[in-house]
Amino acid sequence: MSTNAKETILAAARKTAQAHGYGGLSYRDLAAEVGIKAASIYHHFASKADLGAAVARRYWEDIAVELDAMLEKTGDPLECLRLYPSTFRRSLEDGNRLCLCSFMSAEYANLPETVQREARGFADVNVAWLAKVLVMAGAVKPKESEARARAIFAAVSGAQLYARSRSDVAQFDSLIESYQASGLLPA
Amino acid sequence: MSTNAKETILAAARKTAQAHGYGGLSYRDLAAEVGIKAASIYHHFASKADLGAAVARRYWEDIAVELDAMLEKTGDPLECLRLYPSTFRRSLEDGNRLCLCSFMSAEYANLPETVQREARGFADVNVAWLAKVLVMAGAVKPKESEARARAIFAAVSGAQLYARSRSDVAQFDSLIESYQASGLLPA
DNA sequence: CAAAACCTACCGATCGTTAGTTAGGGATTG
DNA sequence: CAATCCCTAACTAACGATCGGTAGGTTTTG
Numbered sequence: 001m002s003t004n005a006k007e008t009i010l011a012a013a014r015k016t017a018q019a020h021g022y023g024g025l026s027y028r029d030l031a032a033e034v035g036i037k038a039a040s041i042y043h044h045f046a047s048k049a050d051l052g053a054a055v056a057r058r059y060w061e062d063i064a065v066e067l068d069a070m071l072e073k074t075g076d077p078l079e080c081l082r083l084y085p086s087t088f089r090r091s092l093e094d095g096n097r098l099c100l101c102s103f104m105s106a107e108y109a110n111l112p113e114t115v116q117r118e119a120r121g122f123a124d125v126n127v128a129w130l131a132k133v134l135v136m137a138g139a140v141k142p143k144e145s146e147a148r149a150r151a152i153f154a155a156v157s158g159a160q161l162y163a164r165s166r167s168d169v170a171q172f173d174s175l176i177e178s179y180q181a182s183g184l185l186p187a
Numbered sequence: 188m189s190t191n192a193k194e195t196i197l198a199a200a201r202k203t204a205q206a207h208g209y210g211g212l213s214y215r216d217l218a219a220e221v222g223i224k225a226a227s228i229y230h231h232f233a234s235k236a237d238l239g240a241a242v243a244r245r246y247w248e249d250i251a252v253e254l255d256a257m258l259e260k261t262g263d264p265l266e267c268l269r270l271y272p273s274t275f276r277r278s279l280e281d282g283n284r285l286c287l288c289s290f291m292s293a294e295y296a297n298l299p300e301t302v303q304r305e306a307r308g309f310a311d312v313n314v315a316w317l318a319k320v321l322v323m324a325g326a327v328k329p330k331e332s333e334a335r336a337r338a339i340f341a342a343v344s345g346a347q348l349y350a351r352s353r354s355d356v357a358q359f360d361s362l363i364e365s366y367q368a369s370g371l372l373p374a
Numbered sequence: 375c376a377a378a379a380c381c382t383a384c385c386g387a388t389c390g391t392t393a394g395t396t397a398g399g400g401a402t403t404g
Numbered sequence: 405c406a407a408t409c410c411c412t413a414a415c416t417a418a419c420g421a422t423c424g425g426t427a428g429g430t431t432t433t434g
Contacts (some may be wrong), residue, residue, distance in 0.1 A: 005413080019296050023210050027390065039392080040414050048390065050239050098293060105352035106285060106293040120352055144368075150349065150358075150367035155338075158345025162337065165292035165307055171337075178338035181331075183370035192379075222408065226426080227380045235424060 006044045008034050013055045016099035021107050022115060023051035045139070049112035056118030059100045060125045063087065068128045072090050081186050084152070085176045088160045092169045098155050102157045126153045155179055193231045195221050200242045205284035207293050209239050209302060236299035241307030246287045247312045250274065251271070254316045264324035268373050271317070272363045275347045279356045289344045313340045326373050342366055 012033045017025055025048065027038040032092045045051040066087065071080050093099040104111060104119035111119070130149035134140050156176070163172035179185040196272040199220045202294040204212055212235065214225040253274065258267050278284040291298060291306035298306070317336035321327050327335045342362070350359035 021208075021210075021293065021297075023208075024297060030389080036413085038390085041418085042391075043413055045310070054299065059418060067236065094294070101349060101352075103293050105348045106290050108352055108354075110208075110211060116352075123349065142402080147365045148360060148369065151270075151342075151346075151362055151369060154349040154362050155366075155371070156343040156345070157348060158341035158343070159338075161289060161292045161344060161348070162310065162341040165288075165295055165310065167295075174334060175338055176340050178334045179342070179371065182335065182338060184342070184366065187299035201386060213422080215422080223379085225424090226382080229425075230379060 003107055004090060005036070006032070009041060009044055009051075010055055010058055014059060014100065015095075015097070017055060018091060018094035018100050018103065019095060021103045023107060024051065028057050043048055044109075049114055052112065052115040053118050056100060056104065056115055057121065058168065060118065063122065064125045068124070069132065071129075077133045078139075078186060080133050081130075081137060081139070084133075085156050085159070085172075088156055089169060089172055090173055091159060092182075096164055098164055098176070099160060102161060107127060111169060123153060155184055194219065194224070196228060196231055196238075197242055197245055201246060201287065202282075202284070203263060204242055205238070205278060205287050205290065206282060208290045210294060212239065236301055239299065239302040240305050243287060243291065243302055244308065247305065247309035250309065251312045251316070254312070258316075258320065264320045265326075265373060268317075268324060268326070271320075272343050272346070272359075275283065275343055276356060276359055279347060279350055279359055283351055283354050285351055286344060286347055290346060310340060323334055339366075339372060341366050342371055 005117035006034070009030065013025060014031055016030060016033075027041055027048070031038040031041055045054060071077070072084060074080055074083070088099055091099055097121075101119050101122035105116065105123075108116060108119075127146065127149045130152055131145040134145045134148055135142050156179075159172050159179070162175065163169060176185070181186045198216065200212060200217055203217060203220075214228055214235070218225040218228055228238070232241060254267075254271075255308075257270060258264070261267055261270070273285060276288055286309070288306050288309035291302065292310075295303060314333065314336045317339055318332040321332045321335055322329050343366075346359050346362035346366070349362065350356060363372070367374045
Protein backbone atom coordinates (compact mmCIF):
# COMPACT_ATOMS: atom_id res chain seq x y z
CA MET A 1 0.00 0.00 0.00
CA SER A 2 2.98 2.29 -0.34
CA THR A 3 2.97 3.88 -3.77
CA ASN A 4 -0.80 4.15 -4.14
CA ALA A 5 -1.78 4.70 -0.53
CA LYS A 6 -2.79 8.26 -1.30
CA GLU A 7 -5.06 7.10 -4.07
CA THR A 8 -6.56 4.44 -1.84
CA ILE A 9 -7.32 7.05 0.79
CA LEU A 10 -8.87 9.36 -1.80
CA ALA A 11 -11.11 6.63 -3.13
CA ALA A 12 -12.24 5.49 0.30
CA ALA A 13 -12.86 9.05 1.43
CA ARG A 14 -14.94 9.75 -1.65
CA LYS A 15 -17.16 6.75 -1.01
CA THR A 16 -17.63 7.63 2.63
CA ALA A 17 -18.31 11.28 1.87
CA GLN A 18 -20.95 10.33 -0.70
CA ALA A 19 -22.74 8.35 2.01
CA HIS A 20 -22.12 10.42 5.14
CA GLY A 21 -20.82 13.76 3.95
CA TYR A 22 -17.72 15.74 4.77
CA GLY A 23 -18.76 15.79 8.40
CA GLY A 24 -19.10 12.02 8.34
CA LEU A 25 -15.48 11.61 7.33
CA SER A 26 -13.53 10.23 10.28
CA TYR A 27 -9.78 9.83 10.19
CA ARG A 28 -9.99 6.73 12.33
CA ASP A 29 -12.66 5.00 10.29
CA LEU A 30 -11.02 6.05 7.06
CA ALA A 31 -7.63 4.77 8.18
CA ALA A 32 -9.10 1.48 9.31
CA GLU A 33 -10.69 1.01 5.92
CA VAL A 34 -7.43 1.67 4.13
CA GLY A 35 -5.44 -0.50 6.52
CA ILE A 36 -3.31 2.11 8.26
CA LYS A 37 -3.59 4.27 11.39
CA ALA A 38 -5.31 7.62 11.61
CA ALA A 39 -2.15 9.63 12.15
CA SER A 40 -0.59 8.17 9.03
CA ILE A 41 -3.11 9.97 6.88
CA TYR A 42 -1.33 13.19 7.80
CA HIS A 43 1.62 11.97 5.82
CA HIS A 44 -0.50 12.34 2.69
CA PHE A 45 -2.91 15.15 3.59
CA ALA A 46 -1.99 18.02 5.86
CA SER A 47 -5.48 18.46 7.27
CA LYS A 48 -9.04 17.32 6.92
CA ALA A 49 -9.75 20.40 4.84
CA ASP A 50 -6.95 19.41 2.47
CA LEU A 51 -8.28 15.89 2.23
CA GLY A 52 -11.81 17.12 1.59
CA ALA A 53 -10.65 19.54 -1.08
CA ALA A 54 -8.56 16.84 -2.75
CA VAL A 55 -11.49 14.43 -2.76
CA ALA A 56 -13.83 17.02 -4.26
CA ARG A 57 -11.29 18.14 -6.83
CA ARG A 58 -10.63 14.59 -7.97
CA TYR A 59 -14.36 14.07 -8.10
CA TRP A 60 -14.97 16.78 -10.69
CA GLU A 61 -11.80 15.94 -12.56
CA ASP A 62 -13.08 12.40 -13.00
CA ILE A 63 -16.53 13.47 -14.13
CA ALA A 64 -15.03 15.89 -16.62
CA VAL A 65 -13.09 13.07 -18.21
CA GLU A 66 -16.08 10.76 -18.13
CA LEU A 67 -18.45 13.24 -19.76
CA ASP A 68 -16.04 14.13 -22.52
CA ALA A 69 -15.40 10.46 -23.16
CA MET A 70 -19.13 9.86 -23.46
CA LEU A 71 -19.49 12.58 -26.05
CA GLU A 72 -16.53 11.34 -28.04
CA LYS A 73 -17.65 7.75 -27.92
CA THR A 74 -21.25 8.25 -28.95
CA GLY A 75 -20.68 11.32 -31.08
CA ASP A 76 -24.37 11.94 -30.53
CA PRO A 77 -25.34 14.93 -28.33
CA LEU A 78 -28.96 13.81 -28.01
CA GLU A 79 -27.88 10.38 -26.89
CA CYS A 80 -25.56 12.08 -24.39
CA LEU A 81 -28.44 14.04 -22.93
CA ARG A 82 -30.36 10.82 -22.58
CA LEU A 83 -27.43 9.14 -20.86
CA TYR A 84 -26.50 12.08 -18.66
CA PRO A 85 -28.60 11.12 -15.63
CA SER A 86 -27.06 7.65 -15.54
CA THR A 87 -23.98 8.83 -13.65
CA PHE A 88 -26.26 10.05 -10.87
CA ARG A 89 -28.20 6.84 -11.07
CA ARG A 90 -25.06 4.81 -10.52
CA SER A 91 -24.38 6.53 -7.19
CA LEU A 92 -27.81 5.51 -5.97
CA GLU A 93 -27.27 1.94 -7.09
CA ASP A 94 -23.96 1.91 -5.28
CA GLY A 95 -25.23 1.90 -1.71
CA ASN A 96 -27.79 4.68 -2.11
CA ARG A 97 -24.98 7.19 -2.33
CA LEU A 98 -25.35 10.83 -3.24
CA CYS A 99 -23.45 13.03 -5.62
CA LEU A 100 -20.60 14.43 -3.55
CA CYS A 101 -21.38 17.92 -4.79
CA SER A 102 -24.99 17.70 -3.62
CA PHE A 103 -23.96 16.51 -0.20
CA MET A 104 -21.43 19.29 0.08
CA SER A 105 -23.95 21.85 -1.12
CA ALA A 106 -26.16 20.78 1.76
CA GLU A 107 -23.22 20.91 4.16
CA TYR A 108 -22.09 24.15 2.59
CA ALA A 109 -22.10 26.22 5.78
CA ASN A 110 -19.92 23.64 7.58
CA LEU A 111 -17.21 23.42 4.92
CA PRO A 112 -13.77 25.05 4.78
CA GLU A 113 -13.50 27.55 1.96
CA THR A 114 -11.19 25.36 -0.09
CA VAL A 115 -13.66 22.50 0.01
CA GLN A 116 -16.55 24.78 -0.94
CA ARG A 117 -14.69 25.90 -4.03
CA GLU A 118 -13.98 22.38 -5.25
CA ALA A 119 -17.56 21.35 -4.61
CA ARG A 120 -18.74 24.19 -6.82
CA GLY A 121 -16.29 23.00 -9.43
CA PHE A 122 -18.29 19.83 -9.94
CA ALA A 123 -21.42 21.78 -10.75
CA ASP A 124 -19.45 24.05 -13.08
CA VAL A 125 -18.07 21.11 -15.03
CA ASN A 126 -21.51 19.57 -15.40
CA VAL A 127 -23.18 22.82 -16.45
CA ALA A 128 -20.46 23.65 -18.97
CA TRP A 129 -20.69 20.22 -20.56
CA LEU A 130 -24.48 20.25 -20.63
CA ALA A 131 -24.54 23.70 -22.20
CA LYS A 132 -22.15 22.57 -24.91
CA VAL A 133 -24.10 19.41 -25.64
CA LEU A 134 -27.43 21.24 -25.64
CA VAL A 135 -26.15 23.59 -28.30
CA MET A 136 -24.71 20.72 -30.35
CA ALA A 137 -28.06 18.97 -30.19
CA GLY A 138 -29.84 22.11 -31.25
CA ALA A 139 -32.13 21.69 -28.27
CA VAL A 140 -31.98 25.32 -27.20
CA LYS A 141 -30.76 28.63 -28.56
CA PRO A 142 -27.10 29.20 -27.67
CA LYS A 143 -28.03 32.19 -25.53
CA GLU A 144 -30.27 30.05 -23.35
CA SER A 145 -27.96 27.06 -23.13
CA GLU A 146 -26.28 28.00 -19.87
CA ALA A 147 -29.55 28.59 -18.06
CA ARG A 148 -31.07 25.39 -19.38
CA ALA A 149 -27.94 23.46 -18.46
CA ARG A 150 -28.15 24.72 -14.90
CA ALA A 151 -31.81 23.78 -14.77
CA ILE A 152 -31.09 20.24 -15.90
CA PHE A 153 -28.23 19.85 -13.45
CA ALA A 154 -30.27 21.17 -10.54
CA ALA A 155 -33.29 19.07 -11.41
CA VAL A 156 -31.31 15.85 -11.77
CA SER A 157 -29.58 16.59 -8.46
CA GLY A 158 -32.95 17.07 -6.85
CA ALA A 159 -34.20 13.83 -8.32
CA GLN A 160 -31.26 11.97 -6.85
CA LEU A 161 -31.87 13.57 -3.47
CA TYR A 162 -35.52 12.58 -3.52
CA ALA A 163 -34.82 9.02 -4.61
CA ARG A 164 -32.21 8.68 -1.88
CA SER A 165 -34.73 9.54 0.80
CA ARG A 166 -36.84 6.67 -0.51
CA SER A 167 -33.88 4.32 -1.01
CA ASP A 168 -35.47 3.61 -4.36
CA VAL A 169 -33.71 4.00 -7.71
CA ALA A 170 -37.02 3.52 -9.52
CA GLN A 171 -38.12 6.88 -8.13
CA PHE A 172 -35.12 8.44 -9.80
CA ASP A 173 -35.99 6.86 -13.13
CA SER A 174 -39.56 8.02 -12.81
CA LEU A 175 -38.46 11.58 -12.12
CA ILE A 176 -36.17 11.64 -15.13
CA GLU A 177 -39.04 10.43 -17.28
CA SER A 178 -41.17 13.27 -15.95
CA TYR A 179 -38.44 15.74 -16.84
CA GLN A 180 -38.47 14.35 -20.36
CA ALA A 181 -42.25 14.37 -20.58
CA SER A 182 -42.45 17.97 -19.44
CA GLY A 183 -39.81 19.18 -21.85
CA LEU A 184 -37.02 20.03 -19.42
CA LEU A 185 -34.98 17.22 -20.92
CA PRO A 186 -35.22 16.37 -24.64
CA ALA A 187 -37.40 13.30 -25.20
CA MET B 188 -39.48 30.87 29.02
CA SER B 189 -41.53 28.26 30.86
CA THR B 190 -44.75 27.57 28.99
CA ASN B 191 -43.32 28.00 25.52
CA ALA B 192 -39.80 26.76 26.13
CA LYS B 193 -40.54 23.63 24.15
CA GLU B 194 -41.70 25.71 21.22
CA THR B 195 -38.67 27.95 21.49
CA ILE B 196 -36.41 24.91 21.39
CA LEU B 197 -38.26 23.51 18.38
CA ALA B 198 -37.93 26.77 16.50
CA ALA B 199 -34.26 27.22 17.28
CA ALA B 200 -33.52 23.60 16.40
CA ARG B 201 -35.31 23.98 13.10
CA LYS B 202 -33.25 27.01 12.16
CA THR B 203 -30.00 25.35 13.13
CA ALA B 204 -30.89 22.14 11.33
CA GLN B 205 -31.72 24.05 8.16
CA ALA B 206 -28.24 25.55 8.24
CA HIS B 207 -26.11 22.71 9.63
CA GLY B 208 -28.24 19.61 9.45
CA TYR B 209 -29.30 17.08 12.03
CA GLY B 210 -25.66 16.29 12.68
CA GLY B 211 -24.99 19.95 13.27
CA LEU B 212 -27.55 20.10 16.06
CA SER B 213 -25.71 20.44 19.35
CA TYR B 214 -27.52 20.36 22.68
CA ARG B 215 -25.08 22.84 24.16
CA ASP B 216 -25.33 25.37 21.35
CA LEU B 217 -29.06 24.91 21.13
CA ALA B 218 -29.51 25.42 24.87
CA ALA B 219 -27.34 28.53 24.83
CA GLU B 220 -29.45 29.99 22.05
CA VAL B 221 -32.67 29.33 23.95
CA GLY B 222 -31.22 30.59 27.23
CA ILE B 223 -31.15 27.39 29.27
CA LYS B 224 -28.62 24.62 29.93
CA ALA B 225 -28.07 21.58 27.75
CA ALA B 226 -29.37 19.06 30.28
CA SER B 227 -32.63 20.97 30.57
CA ILE B 228 -33.56 20.09 27.01
CA TYR B 229 -34.02 16.52 28.18
CA HIS B 230 -36.95 17.74 30.19
CA HIS B 231 -38.73 18.43 26.90
CA PHE B 232 -37.21 15.86 24.55
CA ALA B 233 -36.08 12.44 25.69
CA SER B 234 -33.29 12.11 23.13
CA LYS B 235 -31.76 13.81 20.13
CA ALA B 236 -33.69 11.44 17.89
CA ASP B 237 -36.93 12.56 19.54
CA LEU B 238 -35.97 16.20 19.10
CA GLY B 239 -35.04 15.66 15.47
CA ALA B 240 -38.27 13.83 14.75
CA ALA B 241 -40.31 16.52 16.47
CA VAL B 242 -38.58 19.25 14.51
CA ALA B 243 -39.16 17.47 11.22
CA ARG B 244 -42.77 16.66 12.05
CA ARG B 245 -43.53 20.25 13.00
CA TYR B 246 -41.82 21.32 9.81
CA TRP B 247 -44.18 19.43 7.52
CA GLU B 248 -47.19 20.24 9.68
CA ASP B 249 -46.43 23.92 9.24
CA ILE B 250 -45.94 23.70 5.50
CA ALA B 251 -49.19 21.74 5.16
CA VAL B 252 -51.07 24.57 6.86
CA GLU B 253 -49.25 27.20 4.86
CA LEU B 254 -49.92 25.58 1.50
CA ASP B 255 -53.59 25.03 2.21
CA ALA B 256 -53.89 28.61 3.40
CA MET B 257 -52.32 29.81 0.17
CA LEU B 258 -54.80 27.88 -1.90
CA GLU B 259 -57.73 29.11 0.13
CA LYS B 260 -56.59 32.71 0.07
CA THR B 261 -55.85 33.00 -3.63
CA GLY B 262 -58.42 30.48 -4.78
CA ASP B 263 -56.30 30.30 -7.90
CA PRO B 264 -54.39 27.05 -8.55
CA LEU B 265 -52.26 28.57 -11.29
CA GLU B 266 -51.27 31.43 -9.03
CA CYS B 267 -50.45 28.85 -6.37
CA LEU B 268 -48.11 27.04 -8.73
CA ARG B 269 -46.43 30.32 -9.47
CA LEU B 270 -46.07 31.08 -5.78
CA TYR B 271 -45.01 27.59 -4.72
CA PRO B 272 -41.23 28.08 -5.03
CA SER B 273 -41.38 31.16 -2.82
CA THR B 274 -41.36 29.09 0.38
CA PHE B 275 -38.05 27.59 -0.72
CA ARG B 276 -36.84 31.01 -1.71
CA ARG B 277 -37.52 32.34 1.76
CA SER B 278 -35.20 29.78 3.34
CA LEU B 279 -32.38 30.99 1.13
CA GLU B 280 -33.09 34.58 1.98
CA ASP B 281 -33.06 33.68 5.65
CA GLY B 282 -29.36 33.01 6.07
CA ASN B 283 -28.90 30.84 2.98
CA ARG B 284 -30.80 28.06 4.73
CA LEU B 285 -31.94 24.84 3.13
CA CYS B 286 -35.23 23.03 3.24
CA LEU B 287 -34.99 20.76 6.27
CA CYS B 288 -36.21 17.83 4.21
CA SER B 289 -33.46 18.29 1.64
CA PHE B 290 -30.79 18.45 4.29
CA MET B 291 -32.16 15.35 5.94
CA SER B 292 -32.38 13.55 2.62
CA ALA B 293 -28.68 14.18 2.20
CA GLU B 294 -27.99 13.05 5.75
CA TYR B 295 -30.38 10.17 5.29
CA ALA B 296 -27.91 7.39 6.14
CA ASN B 297 -27.01 9.08 9.44
CA LEU B 298 -30.55 9.57 10.70
CA PRO B 299 -32.53 7.57 13.24
CA GLU B 300 -35.49 5.81 11.65
CA THR B 301 -38.04 8.08 13.31
CA VAL B 302 -36.36 11.15 11.88
CA GLN B 303 -36.15 9.61 8.42
CA ARG B 304 -39.89 9.02 8.45
CA GLU B 305 -40.76 12.59 9.37
CA ALA B 306 -38.36 13.94 6.78
CA ARG B 307 -40.15 11.92 4.14
CA GLY B 308 -43.40 13.36 5.44
CA PHE B 309 -42.43 16.81 4.24
CA ALA B 310 -41.96 15.60 0.70
CA ASP B 311 -45.23 13.71 0.86
CA VAL B 312 -47.15 16.80 1.95
CA ASN B 313 -45.63 18.87 -0.82
CA VAL B 314 -46.24 16.27 -3.50
CA ALA B 315 -49.83 15.68 -2.43
CA TRP B 316 -50.59 19.38 -2.46
CA LEU B 317 -48.88 19.94 -5.79
CA ALA B 318 -50.74 17.02 -7.36
CA LYS B 319 -54.05 18.42 -6.17
CA VAL B 320 -53.30 21.91 -7.41
CA LEU B 321 -52.01 20.65 -10.75
CA VAL B 322 -55.27 18.86 -11.35
CA MET B 323 -57.30 21.89 -10.28
CA ALA B 324 -55.33 24.03 -12.69
CA GLY B 325 -55.90 21.52 -15.45
CA ALA B 326 -52.16 21.56 -16.06
CA VAL B 327 -51.84 17.78 -16.35
CA LYS B 328 -54.07 14.75 -16.69
CA PRO B 329 -55.12 13.45 -13.27
CA LYS B 330 -53.26 10.21 -13.88
CA GLU B 331 -49.99 12.06 -14.37
CA SER B 332 -50.45 14.54 -11.55
CA GLU B 333 -48.52 12.58 -8.92
CA ALA B 334 -45.51 12.06 -11.16
CA ARG B 335 -45.47 15.68 -12.25
CA ALA B 336 -45.87 16.83 -8.67
CA ARG B 337 -42.85 14.81 -7.63
CA ALA B 338 -40.87 16.21 -10.54
CA ILE B 339 -41.67 19.76 -9.51
CA PHE B 340 -40.82 19.13 -5.89
CA ALA B 341 -37.53 17.45 -6.73
CA ALA B 342 -36.56 20.12 -9.24
CA VAL B 343 -37.33 22.99 -6.88
CA SER B 344 -35.36 21.23 -4.14
CA GLY B 345 -32.45 20.88 -6.50
CA ALA B 346 -32.66 24.53 -7.44
CA GLN B 347 -32.49 25.50 -3.80
CA LEU B 348 -29.49 23.24 -3.28
CA TYR B 349 -27.67 24.75 -6.24
CA ALA B 350 -28.43 28.33 -5.22
CA ARG B 351 -27.22 27.59 -1.71
CA SER B 352 -23.83 26.48 -2.96
CA ARG B 353 -23.56 29.89 -4.66
CA SER B 354 -25.05 31.80 -1.74
CA ASP B 355 -27.11 33.54 -4.38
CA VAL B 356 -30.89 33.72 -4.36
CA ALA B 357 -30.85 35.12 -7.90
CA GLN B 358 -29.62 31.73 -9.08
CA PHE B 359 -32.73 30.19 -7.57
CA ASP B 360 -34.99 32.66 -9.36
CA SER B 361 -33.20 31.99 -12.61
CA LEU B 362 -33.64 28.24 -12.22
CA ILE B 363 -37.35 28.59 -11.52
CA GLU B 364 -37.69 30.68 -14.65
CA SER B 365 -35.97 27.98 -16.63
CA TYR B 366 -38.38 25.42 -15.23
CA GLN B 367 -41.24 27.60 -16.43
CA ALA B 368 -39.66 28.20 -19.81
CA SER B 369 -39.10 24.50 -20.37
CA GLY B 370 -42.62 23.52 -19.39
CA LEU B 371 -41.92 21.72 -16.13
CA LEU B 372 -43.77 24.48 -14.30
CA PRO B 373 -46.78 26.22 -15.90
CA ALA B 374 -45.79 29.61 -17.30
C1' DC C 375 -47.18 21.43 48.73
C1' DA C 376 -46.39 19.07 44.56
C1' DA C 377 -45.22 19.09 40.00
C1' DA C 378 -42.80 21.21 36.39
C1' DA C 379 -38.61 23.44 34.89
C1' DC C 380 -34.05 23.98 35.30
C1' DC C 381 -29.63 23.44 37.39
C1' DT C 382 -24.54 21.48 38.39
C1' DA C 383 -21.46 18.03 37.65
C1' DC C 384 -20.29 14.54 35.62
C1' DC C 385 -19.64 10.02 32.22
C1' DG C 386 -17.73 7.55 28.24
C1' DA C 387 -17.02 8.06 23.47
C1' DT C 388 -15.27 10.30 19.53
C1' DC C 389 -13.36 14.09 17.13
C1' DG C 390 -9.15 16.31 14.49
C1' DT C 391 -4.61 16.90 15.47
C1' DT C 392 0.23 16.68 17.34
C1' DA C 393 4.73 14.89 19.01
C1' DG C 394 8.03 11.76 18.87
C1' DT C 395 9.63 7.25 17.15
C1' DT C 396 10.66 3.28 14.18
C1' DA C 397 11.56 0.32 10.02
C1' DG C 398 13.43 0.12 5.69
C1' DG C 399 15.16 1.52 1.18
C1' DG C 400 18.13 4.61 -1.78
C1' DA C 401 21.79 7.68 -2.20
C1' DT C 402 26.21 9.58 -0.60
C1' DT C 403 30.65 9.22 1.01
C1' DG C 404 35.11 7.63 3.48
C1' DC D 405 32.69 -2.35 -0.14
C1' DA D 406 30.82 -0.62 3.93
C1' DA D 407 29.33 2.94 6.81
C1' DT D 408 26.59 6.97 7.01
C1' DC D 409 22.75 9.82 5.94
C1' DC D 410 18.25 11.00 4.62
C1' DC D 411 13.70 10.21 3.13
C1' DT D 412 9.21 7.90 3.03
C1' DA D 413 5.71 5.76 5.34
C1' DA D 414 4.17 4.13 8.80
C1' DC D 415 3.62 3.68 14.05
C1' DT D 416 2.21 4.64 19.44
C1' DA D 417 0.38 7.64 22.63
C1' DA D 418 -1.62 11.27 23.90
C1' DC D 419 -3.84 16.23 23.66
C1' DG D 420 -7.95 19.35 24.29
C1' DA D 421 -12.46 19.84 22.63
C1' DT D 422 -16.96 18.37 21.92
C1' DC D 423 -20.48 15.07 21.64
C1' DG D 424 -25.11 12.86 23.54
C1' DG D 425 -26.62 11.49 27.74
C1' DT D 426 -27.35 10.64 33.05
C1' DA D 427 -27.91 11.33 38.16
C1' DG D 428 -29.49 13.98 41.47
C1' DG D 429 -30.22 18.40 43.60
C1' DT D 430 -32.50 23.19 43.36
C1' DT D 431 -35.68 26.68 41.92
C1' DT D 432 -39.94 28.26 40.09
C1' DT D 433 -44.72 28.09 39.71
C1' DG D 434 -49.80 26.76 39.54
